[in-house]
Amino acid sequence: MQNLWKDITFGLRMLAKSPGFTAIAVITLALGIGANTAIFSLMNQVLLKRLPVKSPDELVILLAPGPQTGHVSSDGDSAESFSYPMYKGLRDRNSVFSGILARYRFEASVASHGQTDRASGEVVSGNYFEVLGVRAALGRVFSQDDDRVPGAQPVVVLSHSYWTRHFGGDPSVLNKVLLINNVEMTVVGVSQSGFTGVQVGKIPDLFVPMMMTQQMTQHGETLDKWNDYWMTLLARRKPGISEQQAEAGINAVYRPLLEEQLPQIKSAWNEDKRQKFLNKKITLSSGAHGRTIAQDGSGEQLITLFVMVALVLLIACTNVANLLLARGASRQREFAIRTAMGASRGRMIRQLLAESLLCAFGGGALGILLGTWLMRILTPIVVASAGVQGLTEKLDPNVLTFAIGVTVLCGIFFGLIPAWRVTRLGVSDVIKDQGSTASASASHVGFRKVLVAGQVAFTMLLLAGAGLFMRSLWNLRNQDLGLKTDNVITFSIQPSLNGYDTPRSIALFDQLRARLAALPGVRSVGTGDVPTLSGDDEGSNITVEGGPQLAEELQDVDHDGVSPGYFATLGIPLLSGREFTEADGTAAPKVAIASEAMVKRFLPGRNPLGAHFAFGGGKVKPDIEIVGVVKDVKQEHVSSAIQPYLYVPYAQRPKLTGMTFYVRSTQDPLLLGSTFEKAVRELDANLPVYDVKTMERVVEEDLFSARMVAVLSASFAGLAALLAALGIYGVLAYVVVQRTREIGIRMALGAVAGQVRLLIVKEVGSMVLIGVAVGLPLAYGLARFSESLLYGVHAGDPAVYLSGLGFIGLIALAACLVPARRATRVDPLVALRYQ
Amino acid sequence: MEPLIQMRNLEKVYEAGGSKFYVLRRISLDIQPGEFVTFMGPSGAGKSTLLSIIGMLDGSWTGEYYFNGEPVHRLNVKKRNELHKANIGFVFQSYHLIDNLTVFENLEIPLSYKNVPHKERVSLVCDILDRFNIVGKKDLFPNQLSGGQQQLVGVARAVIQSPKLILADEPTGNLHSAQGEEIMELFRKLNEAGTSIIQVTHSERNAAYSHRVIQLKDGWVVSETSNAARVV
Numbered sequence A: 001m002q003n004l005w006k007d008i009t010f011g012l013r014m015l016a017k018s019p020g021f022t023a024i025a026v027i028t029l030a031l032g033i034g035a036n037t038a039i040f041s042l043m044n045q046v047l048l049k050r051l052p053v054k055s056p057d058e059l060v061i062l063l064a065p066g067p068q069t070g071h072v073s074s075d076g077d078s079a080e081s082f083s084y085p086m087y088k089g090l091r092d093r094n095s096v097f098s099g100i101l102a103r104y105r106f107e108a109s110v111a112s113h114g115q116t117d118r119a120s121g122e123v124v125s126g127n128y129f130e131v132l133g134v135r136a137a138l139g140r141v142f143s144q145d146d147d148r149v150p151g152a153q154p155v156v157v158l159s160h161s162y163w164t165r166h167f168g169g170d171p172s173v174l175n176k177v178l179l180i181n182n183v184e185m186t187v188v189g190v191s192q193s194g195f196t197g198v199q200v201g202k203i204p205d206l207f208v209p210m211m212m213t214q215q216m217t218q219h220g221e222t223l224d225k226w227n228d229y230w231m232t233l234l235a236r237r238k239p240g241i242s243e244q245q246a247e248a249g250i251n252a253v254y255r256p257l258l259e260e261q262l263p264q265i266k267s268a269w270n271e272d273k274r275q276k277f278l279n280k281k282i283t284l285s286s287g288a289h290g291r292t293i294a295q296d297g298s299g300e301q302l303i304t305l306f307v308m309v310a311l312v313l314l315i316a317c318t319n320v321a322n323l324l325l326a327r328g329a330s331r332q333r334e335f336a337i338r339t340a341m342g343a344s345r346g347r348m349i350r351q352l353l354a355e356s357l358l359c360a361f362g363g364g365a366l367g368i369l370l371g372t373w374l375m376r377i378l379t380p381i382v383v384a385s386a387g388v389q390g391l392t393e394k395l396d397p398n399v400l401t402f403a404i405g406v407t408v409l410c411g412i413f414f415g416l417i418p419a420w421r422v423t424r425l426g427v428s429d430v431i432k433d434q435g436s437t438a439s440a441s442a443s444h445v446g447f448r449k450v451l452v453a454g455q456v457a458f459t460m461l462l463l464a465g466a467g468l469f470m471r472s473l474w475n476l477r478n479q480d481l482g483l484k485t486d487n488v489i490t491f492s493i494q495p496s497l498n499g500y501d502t503p504r505s506i507a508l509f510d511q512l513r514a515r516l517a518a519l520p521g522v523r524s525v526g527t528g529d530v531p532t533l534s535g536d537d538e539g540s541n542i543t544v545e546g547g548p549q550l551a552e553e554l555q556d557v558d559h560d561g562v563s564p565g566y567f568a569t570l571g572i573p574l575l576s577g578r579e580f581t582e583a584d585g586t587a588a589p590k591v592a593i594a595s596e597a598m599v600k601r602f603l604p605g606r607n608p609l610g611a612h613f614a615f616g617g618g619k620v621k622p623d624i625e626i627v628g629v630v631k632d633v634k635q636e637h638v639s640s641a642i643q644p645y646l647y648v649p650y651a652q653r654p655k656l657t658g659m660t661f662y663v664r665s666t667q668d669p670l671l672l673g674s675t676f677e678k679a680v681r682e683l684d685a686n687l688p689v690y691d692v693k694t695m696e697r698v699v700e701e702d703l704f705s706a707r708m709v710a711v712l713s714a715s716f717a718g719l720a721a722l723l724a725a726l727g728i729y730g731v732l733a734y735v736v737v738q739r740t741r742e743i744g745i746r747m748a749l750g751a752v753a754g755q756v757r758l759l760i761v762k763e764v765g766s767m768v769l770i771g772v773a774v775g776l777p778l779a780y781g782l783a784r785f786s787e788s789l790l791y792g793v794h795a796g797d798p799a800v801y802l803s804g805l806g807f808i809g810l811i812a813l814a815a816c817l818v819p820a821r822r823a824t825r826v827d828p829l830v831a832l833r834y835q
Numbered sequence B: 001m002e003p004l005i006q007m008r009n010l011e012k013v014y015e016a017g018g019s020k021f022y023v024l025r026r027i028s029l030d031i032q033p034g035e036f037v038t039f040m041g042p043s044g045a046g047k048s049t050l051l052s053i054i055g056m057l058d059g060s061w062t063g064e065y066y067f068n069g070e071p072v073h074r075l076n077v078k079k080r081n082e083l084h085k086a087n088i089g090f091v092f093q094s095y096h097l098i099d100n101l102t103v104f105e106n107l108e109i110p111l112s113y114k115n116v117p118h119k120e121r122v123s124l125v126c127d128i129l130d131r132f133n134i135v136g137k138k139d140l141f142p143n144q145l146s147g148g149q150q151q152l153v154g155v156a157r158a159v160i161q162s163p164k165l166i167l168a169d170e171p172t173g174n175l176h177s178a179q180g181e182e183i184m185e186l187f188r189k190l191n192e193a194g195t196s197i198i199q200v201t202h203s204e205r206n207a208a209y210s211h212r213v214i215q216l217k218d219g220w221v222v223s224e225t226s227n228a229a230r231v232v
């Protein structure tokens, strides 16, 4: 203890004696640790944090991959979707789970204190809270009793955060009646604080018993149909039941249930497909972290970014180790004398470690500050733009543990190696070697060069990664979307949530369009019931009269119900035929407009105008006539491939729930301000208007994650390059000092400035070449891992690697500029004088 | 015949903290081609300084200095370097071989700076190794040689480019007398073969090898004596 204290105080004194070294070491580490803390914090919240419920490790998510038929609704992997009868069967017959819960998200329109707002709701099974072990903060949560009668459970449990946000945490909300999706619902409770549902990044505001599904959801989800896949299931394993046992147990009851379902399947399946269906197996995946949002690629993104930022830290540590080595070499005399006076090697290593740990803690503390600051910037961006809710910028204990752990590891890593090497020499070596410690430090230089080569390798990796991601972003930005985004503003309404049926909705949309078109500054108005570039799609297979025989997966076409003026408003060129007009109403002959890709696949070599098709397969009558062809448009994402697409007049849609409006204005569309919100309010004061944004912003949001990855990886690469340059510079500066005598001799023997400079450049060259040779394959490996994040550029794109190489060359040259100049300024007189 | 070295009123001053410190005072010297000259004098007299000026490693002085008829005082750095590279070889007291190069590679250095093609370089180095009887040592590193052997390599390196003039600053200072004698014999042979030599030494025995001894003190030339009793 006494010794430790002495080590610490002496260490502090040594650090204070060389403030320049200390400052550089601490700042370098702070940058590395700060960036890591911030990225880890995001990763922790999205991928690693366990659900804040009772024993989350016992939870599993059920998946049933294999054939499905009928209506499938899913927000990710459709294998996660189950029907209610299947759920009931699994729940009641299995003996391996203490409970299986079911849940499904829906959009809610909530009217309370004279105002209508949108909220996100979840229909849940009666045992939902019980299985999760979540209690009520106020009133009660649901129980099996809420599972009894369809349509007769008009009760709602509010989430704690919604309650505090919208009701100011007022307990008198209990037994209040809210109008949710046009149904009067009584608030019976508020869920436990801190509980955010079972889906990372999507936090429900309110919970409604599953019996109310028909009343709450929009897409006709049912409680009695086997072929209606929609709810996702989480189960809690009984104590002592392993995951394998649970899987075996649940599949034992699954097979008979599939046999029960088979007669319900009306599709023309052959025997093979039926066997495949009966052989479906349920697989379990861990539910400890809830349903992750990794399905949409966020997971890969975060892991990729985390690998990159960890490398930055490694480079930072290497720099500090390098600095310590240089310092250690100059202190070798001190250590020799200490040894002569009886200090053991372990004692000296401890002394040096104390110093590096002190540096590490300085860097760590500063890094945590920096990390918090970075999180404060990053978190709101991720929340706002990626739609990931519930991220907090606060440091949670996990992150703090991580940061401290990283700090200690850094301290040991960058301290131990130099300490080990510096204290390795015997006394006689140093004392005998009188004036210069040439041979001793020569080996250090070799080792330091290895460290720098490592830095170059990692920098290469980061540069290549950043290059690929920036190329992807550039490609995405320069995509031809097929539509014109300038001067267009969009918003959505969903009158079905307020009890509108389809004919009333159509009337409302017609009226609203007319009103908007009459507003000053509005050039044209168009609408579509599938919002463009927001990741939504609606598709079905089609039957084209006289069309080619296509494989099953090619028969599917996405479609949109649009208004007259839709194409003109979005600037989508009409190639032939006509746009829809007001005459294409509900009762008029059914018409459609096809995209180029649709024509190419379904009507090859034919005149598409006048061709007929129908939605669905089998014996449907093709009664929809194609009256126009438009250019292809990116519908789902900027990054999606062009797919066949069909447009029909929205008035001819069998069912309409919501509508997205596009308004093209004569000037900056934001100048229109809230005029159209007013127009909506004039028609129905209770209709919330949502997702108001310019089309340019829609595109930006769609590119958000690509942009985030590109910007962050570029920053990391830049930081890495800077640190590597520092590392190269440090070693070279040292090499020049160490080789002063040699340079002097060479100059006395006739070397000119250029030749001396070449000596230094050669030093860099070897480090860079080795670094690059190691770094290139590593870079390719990381690129392959994150290939799904790339767009229009493949993992081995030579241009990216070449520019990475070029950049490293530049860095290296920049780093050797000063040392090389210093080398040419060596005065042979001085270098050789003291013989 | 034109003198190899001609100096007129050469002066060198160090300025430190405002005060001037004269290291060389009004040096005027003539050294003929083929001459073997010794500079002697107490420590701090300015011998090494004068040698490095002659060797054109030091360019900050005043006065006139002609080398082989070329006015060194009027040449720019580049020209001076060329002159030095082409005509002068150095031998140092502490050898100044490069530690991480072999004997062979050390010998190659001056040639590489004169852009001698590789093939010719190898043959020159082999010749010199042969002449100096150190063929067996060519792949050793300096720290694997004795002091005398290192200085042998040092002299070989100075000679390899056949300079007009060899400058040696206490070349035997770190050697035993027997080794020192070997080096001095070498100098004598080189001189007889036509190379001019200027050496700095504290040893009368070494001075005896030269034609002329020039005494310096406090930067002044205090005496010049021709050496009748030369070791032959």
Ligand SMILES: Nc1ncnc2c1ncn2[C@@H]1O[C@H](COP(=O)(O)OP(=O)(O)OP(=O)(O)O)[C@@H](O)[C@H]1O
Binding pocket: B014, B016, B021, B023, B041, B042, B043, B044, B045, B046, B047, B048, B049, B050
């Ligand atoms: N860079 C310098 N700044 C100031 N004075 C210097 C510098 N270099 C040399 N001197 C001085 O110049 C004088 C001559 O030095 P020089 O090395 O030429 O002496 P020397 O005759 O070779 O002595 P020695 O026999 O000890 O080698 C000395 O007094 C020395 O202190």
Ligand SMILES: [Mg+2]
Binding pocket: B047, B048, B049, B169
């Ligand atoms: Mg001297």
